[in-house]
Amino acid sequence: xxxxxxxxxxxxxxxxxxxxxxxxxxxxxxxxxxxxxxxxxxxxxxxxxxxxxxxxxxxxxxxxxxxxxxxxxxxxxxxxxxxxxxxxxxxxxxxxxxxxxxxxxxxxxxxxxxxxxxxxxxxxxxxxxxxxxxxxxxxxxxxxxxxxxxxxxxxxxxxxxxx
Amino acid sequence: xxxxxxxxxxxxxxxxxxxxxxxxxxxxxxxxxxxxxxxxxxxxxxxxxxxxxxxxxxxxxxxxxxxxxxxxxxxxxxxxxxxxxxxxxxxxxxxxxxxxxxxxxxxxxxxxxxxxxxxxxxxxxxxxxxxxxxxxxxxxxxxxxxxxxxxxxxxxxxxxxxx
Numbered sequence: 001x002x003x004x005x006x007x008x009x010x011x012x013x014x015x016x017x018x019x020x021x022x023x024x025x026x027x028x029x030x031x032x033x034x035x036x037x038x039x040x041x042x043x044x045x046x047x048x049x050x051x052x053x054x055x056x057x058x059x060x061x062x063x064x065x066x067x068x069x070x071x072x073x074x075x076x077x078x079x080x081x082x083x084x085x086x087x088x089x090x091x092x093x094x095x096x097x098x099x100x101x102x103x104x105x106x107x108x109x110x111x112x113x114x115x116x117x118x119x120x121x122x123x124x125x126x127x128x129x130x131x132x133x134x135x136x137x138x139x140x141x142x143x144x145x146x147x148x149x150x151x152x153x154x155x156x157x158x159x160x161x162x163x
Numbered sequence: 164x165x166x167x168x169x170x171x172x173x174x175x176x177x178x179x180x181x182x183x184x185x186x187x188x189x190x191x192x193x194x195x196x197x198x199x200x201x202x203x204x205x206x207x208x209x210x211x212x213x214x215x216x217x218x219x220x221x222x223x224x225x226x227x228x229x230x231x232x233x234x235x236x237x238x239x240x241x242x243x244x245x246x247x248x249x250x251x252x253x254x255x256x257x258x259x260x261x262x263x264x265x266x267x268x269x270x271x272x273x274x275x276x277x278x279x280x281x282x283x284x285x286x287x288x289x290x291x292x293x294x295x296x297x298x299x300x301x302x303x304x305x306x307x308x309x310x311x312x313x314x315x316x317x318x319x320x321x322x323x324x325x326x
Binding site: 004006007010013014055058059060061081082090092094095097098099100101102103105106107108110127128129130133 | 221245
């Protein structure tokens with residue numbers, strides 16, 4: 001697969017978020033793969049994630065429910081594609097559990113955690129079907145949103161998860 | 164994953180094609196995973212498959228080009244999701260190589276090959292995003308088409324591949 005470089009970002013259709021953080025990748029992995037942690041950091045405040053379901057296997061469910069400050073719920077359901085513990089997590093809402101096509105899929109996310117001497121290189125590749133969808137995701141505040149959520153994840157790792 | 168029964172057919176959105184055949188599943192697997200074999204049986208005559216590209220890894224490309232009797236080409240590009248040699252092959256055109264969302268995805272296919280005393284139980288679960296898409300696939304001649312293609316696959320297995 002590497003020979004084909006399938007994960008090289010496509011400037012027209014993909015978005016990339018990348019940051020070096022001072023948290024070990026094992027803690028980042030826990031924050032991403034345990035529902036009881038996900039609800040604590042996943043959504044930039046004042047939004048909240050009020051429910052999360054994870055079956056960490058290819059084709060398994062990844063479901064979240066985000067609640068707006070006004071109390072409106074936004075459920076999202078997708079499935080995992082690849083799981084390499086502490087290194088790489090790929091999921092998509094283009095497919096539902098069992099890889100069943102979604103009626104309203106939006107993107108695929110490739111999360112990569114690279115070990116650094118002082119922590120982790122945290123990288124997200126967000127892939128879309130076309131330039132318009134990429135633009136829409138960017139305008140929704142992709143970089144700001146993923147940045148704030150990561151701040152919350154780091155805070156969680158340094159407090160609750162460090163033990 | 165089995166506990167969740169993600170692959171139980173949904174009558175509204177899925178189609179199932181199943182037949183017991185007198186060919187060992189190792190030959191069926193070869194017919195499905197080697198491009199030089201695929202072009203020989205994949206499309207019910209008088210249509211032809213004139214090109215095929217396979218990278219048999221999760222996220223890897225599965226590309227075919229079908230040619231109508233009038234000479235019009237219909238390319239289709241998707242990627243593999245799960246590969247269990249001789250047992251199970253899952254791919255989708257909802258995602259392109261590297262799991263990048265497709266602009267015009269149509270279905271996910273779950274091919275299961277079960278060993279029988281006299282051959283193989285050949286089963287295809289075709290999953291769609293909604294009832295309308297399932298109906299469209301059915302009206303396109305799903306059962307007849309997969310049946311004719313399987314007849315061609317069996318013929319190929321019994322002649323070229325048996326050695």
